[in-house]
Every structure is written in structure tokens, then in C-alpha cells.
Amino acid sequence: MLKKILRGLFTIIGLLLGYLVGDEIIHTKYFTNLGYISTSPIKTVLFLILSTVFFGIILFLISPWINAVIMKIMDYIEKNIQKLSATEILFGTLGSIIGLAIAALFVDLLARIPIIGAVLAVVVAVVMAALGGNIAIRKREELIALFSNISIKKAGSSKDKKAKAEYKGYPKILDTSVIIDGRIFDICQTGFVEGTLIIPNFVLEELRHIADSSDGLKRNRGRRGLDILNKIQNELNVEVQIYEKDFPEISEVDSKLLKLAQVLNGKVVTNDYNLNKVAEFQRVPVLNINELANAVKPVVLPGEEMRIQIIKDGKESGQGVAYLDDGTMIVVEGGRKHIGEIKDVIVTSVLQTAAGRMIFAKQKEEV
Helix, strand or coil: CHHHHHHHHHHHHHHHHHHHHHHHHHCCHHHHHHCCCCCCHHHHHHHHHHHHHHHHHHHHHHHHHHHHHHHHHHHHHHHHHHCCCHHHHHHHHHHHHHHHHHHHHHHHHHHCCCCCHHHHHHHHHHHHHHHHHHHHHHCHHHHHHHHHHHHHHHHHHHCHHHHHHHCCCCCEEECHHHHHHCHHHHHHHHCCCCCCEEEEHHHHHHHHHHHCCCCHHHHHHHHHHHHHHHHHHHHCCCCEEEECCCCCCCCCHHHHHHHHHHHHCCEEEECCHHHHHHHHHCCCCEEEHHHHHHHCCCCCCCCCEEEEECCEECCCCCCEEEECCCCCEEEEECCHHHCCCEEEEEEEEEEEECCEEEEEEEEHHHC
8 A cells, every 4th residue: 555655656756847847948048049849839738748747657667666665764764663662762862853953053164165065064964963863872771860860869959858768778680690599588578678679681581591491400590590589579578670671782691780780870689709899890889698698697706615416527637517507617627537426616716708607616525
């Protein structure tokens, strides 16, 4: 239907163009001097009809090729627009308008340049519009955050007390490792975590890929992560938000998490040691589950006594290993021969490592 409409439209354009061209030819000095057309009104009308029909037929015949080009251009534009969200289209349009407004300041000066002035003005306007739209789309998240902060500050200046009462904390952005770990559910259940839990869409996508892995261990880890997310959303009284936007210019998920934390002015929740270090370097706030677990373990000082059960041998000769209820490892000198027994020991030293806390002890009767 559209092709027929376009073909009819181009035929009409061809007829109009033929009439205008014929009328222009009639009034040229060449035909006037010959006295060929102007002396005979009938020949003038016939010439106009011939010119009109000629151009109409030409446009009618070539309209399928013109339609094909137009359809390809429309398909290309439509496919690219479908990849953009409504926010991206809005910011791209506003950015292009601003770019055209800036270009208008010096387009008039360029247009005055002889010969190439008009072409140069058009090129500059197009470039500025494209540049403005591209910048606006790339920086849309920062612009949204900027406008949001401005509106929050304005509201806070007039309703400071109310804003303080309604403050819910910084957004907490969960990474893949901490979701699979599962302890975030227990922590949220205690009520110590405030603010909205942000689940980025690219993290969900990574979890889905892990859950679909051919490796059995990875598949179980991915499915556990998805189960934890369902439990958080259905069983906890916390606000959970799925963040749909992505950062296509960034390939790594960890880098996307840090970028999202900067955009939302939030904190990344993780137990990934490397991500923690990169975040510290980029000045992005991080809540490390492992650091929290170490912080809430009971404080043990050298000289304290405790009763433990030695369950296995240690790495060094004669050592035995026991564990506290929270998983803290206790290395007992000379404990290998007492595996399976409950012994009283005295703490000799405590070692704090990145992996956790280790306690070294000796049997009480040996001290």
C-alpha cells in the first residue's frame, strides 16, 4: 500500500516538474527569439502537455527504484531506533536540537563564503546535530543523575526535616558473586542493610549464562544465584529494583558495576577481592561481605582458653586443625595425635589474612 502511494506521489511530482520545466523553457530567450512557440498558443499548450506527460512518465517508471531506496533507508532507521530506548531517543533529540542551536551562531558567517559557503554551512549544521545527539545519548545517565540531584537538593532546602525522615540510604548494587554466595539474604533478613537493592540486568544475564552452562558446578552455582534472588524478592521486606539499562561501550561486567555505582551514587556489594581493590582505586564505595564476616567474628586474644574438637591434621608436622562455629580455623601445635578428641587449648597468636582469621594455639597441659 505504501509503495503504491509513493509511486502515485512521485508521478504527481513528475507531472508538476514537467509543467514547471516546460513553462521555464517557453519563456527562455532562445524560444522567444525563434518565435516558434510564442506565435502559436496551441503549440505552446501542446509543448506544456508534452513536457508534463514526459516527466510524469519518467518519474512513474523510475519510482520503483526510488521506493526501494526509501524503504531501505526507512528499514535502516527503524532497526537502529528499535535498539534505542525512549530515554535515549529523547536525549538524542534534545542533544541534536542544542547542537543545531550552537551551529546557528556561526552558520550565517559560513554561508557568506563564496561558492562553498552554503555547502559548508549545511555540513557544519549536520555535524553539530550529530555530535550533540551522540554526546547526549552517551552521557544520559550522568545527566539524569545530575537533574535528580538538583531536584533532591531543591526539595531538601525547603523540606529538610521531611527529607531526613524519608532517607532510605544509598542504593546497594549486587554483583554476581555475592548473589551466588547467598549470605546477602541472611544479612538483609537481619535488617542491617538499608536502601534499595539494585539488580542490574547485565548481572541477571550473566547469572542466566552460568545457569545454562554445560559444566555441572557452574550450572548449580547459577541456579543457586537465581534462587537467592527469588528469595530476596519474595521473602524480604526490602525494596528490590531491576536496573534495565546497560553500558554497551563497556565489555566487562565488573567495570559496568563500578560505572553504575558512580551513576546512581550507590555502593557495590561483593565478596570479590579483585573487584574490591579496583573499586578502591576508582574511589567507588564497596561493601565486602567477607570483610563483614571477619568483623563480626568473636575477638580472640592470646592467652585465652577455649575447648575445641580437633578434626583433622594440619599442613605442618604434628599440627591438628579445629574450627569454631563461625568457620574460623584453629591450628593446634601437637594436635595431630589427638584427632577426634575434645581438648582444652590456649591461644598463642591470631593471624588476620585476606581469606579470613587464623588462630594458633597449644594444648593446655603443654603450657
